[in-house]
Amino acid sequence: MKRLVPLLAAALIILSAFAIAGCSIRMETYTGFHMNTYVELSACGKGAYDMLLRCKDRLAALESSLSPYMDGPIHRLNTAHGEWTQLDEDSFYLLELGVMLADATDGAFDPTTVMGVFYILIFGLMFADVGYGLTLTVGCLLGLKLMRPKESLARFLRMFAMCGVASMVGGALFGGYFGDMPTRIMEDFLGIEKAPDMALCFNMIDNPILFLVISLAMGALHLLTGMAIKFGITVRDGHPVAAVFDVGSWFILFAGIGLYFVFPTAGMICALIGALMLIFSQGRAEKNPIMKLLKGILSLYDIVSYGSDLLSYSRILALSLASAVIANVVNIFGAMGGPGIGGVISMTLAFLLGHTLNFAVNILGTYVH
Numbered sequence: 001m002k003r004l005v006p007l008l009a010a011a012l013i014i015l016s017a018f019a020i021a022g023c024s025i026r027m028e029t030y031t032g033f034h035m036n037t038y039v040e041l042s043a044c045g046k047g048a049y050d051m052l053l054r055c056k057d058r059l060a061a062l063e064s065s066l067s068p069y070m071d072g073p074i075h076r077l078n079t080a081h082g083e084w085t086q087l088d089e090d091s092f093y094l095l096e097l098g099v100m101l102a103d104a105t106d107g108a109f110d111p112t113t114v115m116g117v118f119y120i121l122i123f124g125l126m127f128a129d130v131g132y133g134l135t136l137t138v139g140c141l142l143g144l145k146l147m148r149p150k151e152s153l154a155r156f157l158r159m160f161a162m163c164g165v166a167s168m169v170g171g172a173l174f175g176g177y178f179g180d181m182p183t184r185i186m187e188d189f190l191g192i193e194k195a196p197d198m199a200l201c202f203n204m205i206d207n208p209i210l211f212l213v214i215s216l217a218m219g220a221l222h223l224l225t226g227m228a229i230k231f232g233i234t235v236r237d238g239h240p241v242a243a244v245f246d247v248g249s250w251f252i253l254f255a256g257i258g259l260y261f262v263f264p265t266a267g268m269i270c271a272l273i274g275a276l277m278l279i280f281s282q283g284r285a286e287k288n289p290i291m292k293l294l295k296g297i298l299s300l301y302d303i304v305s306y307g308s309d310l311l312s313y314s315r316i317l318a319l320s321l322a323s324a325v326i327a328n329v330v331n332i333f334g335a336m337g338g339p340g341i342g343g344v345i346s347m348t349l350a351f352l353l354g355h356t357l358n359f360a361v362n363i364l365g366t367y368v369h
Helices: 004-024 048-066 073-078 089-104 112-126 132-149 150-175 181-189 208-236 239-260 264-278 289-299 302-335 341-368
Strands: 028-034 037-043
Touching: 004 037, 028 048, 028 150, 037 048, 048 073, 048 089, 112 150, 112 302, 112 341, 132 150, 132 341, 181 239, 181 302, 208 239, 208 302, 239 264, 239 302, 264 289, 302 341
Parallel strands: none
Antiparallel strands: 028 037
């Protein structure tokens, strides 16, 4: 028996090799882009090519039928404004499946739109530069006009075009115009002794602590909005008491902490009320009274998680300063040639090479964070 097993394994390997060799001679492959993903189909044997053509046609038909953007039943249903619409079998199945999932999840709230607004605002703070933002917006709009991309890529480009507008606003507020290029040109090329500050609000490099406060304030608003959404969902699901004690308690506690810096006594009382609400409510699912109290006290430890989440928004300052400082260094190198033709050449080279690299590196970092 021990000898039989290796012999069978060797026979299977040899037969598999022959099968693969015979199949590879007639291997046909189709590669395409369907339903927002790359598709690769392979087949071998008699009729393989015709089968791939049938698969390709089926994929194209499904994409046209089920896409909310291409002219098909789902698109017509979305734009019918309540009028009766004829659906094919595939579209009706998709609609039926969607209704089933909506019932199963009780119509779960999709926060994409609300969080999308914050994505654009935070992107604008991280990539705060008028020149970079203008480049991003113009590039995305040209891509939409010239490339005529599929809807998935088009949505991506439209989103980045809006992020570019937010970056231009951030740059105007905090003085980013390809770094400090206007200042370098005025002082090193035009001979102006003290160039005016281009920032409408303040220069982030000169006031990093103030920009850090703005970054944390944006983070606090982001977190509180998420908590408010949770509060609304909990009330909608028929649990108003849970919404008040599980979310409202934290709102009261945070309000007290903020109020403490203005009115210490009132802030301390408000924070204490929020803490007591958490202590006496977060263990309500426990039967043992000691465990109720203990779990309530331990719930206060979540303030550490909220604090760490808030501090993570300091990366807004880090990425903004990284982009601005590198841009300023590039401008300094460009201005080293002086006000003559050499300076013009060095500034042009610095602009084309340095700012292109800075743009590419920091837009990737901003997108990821």
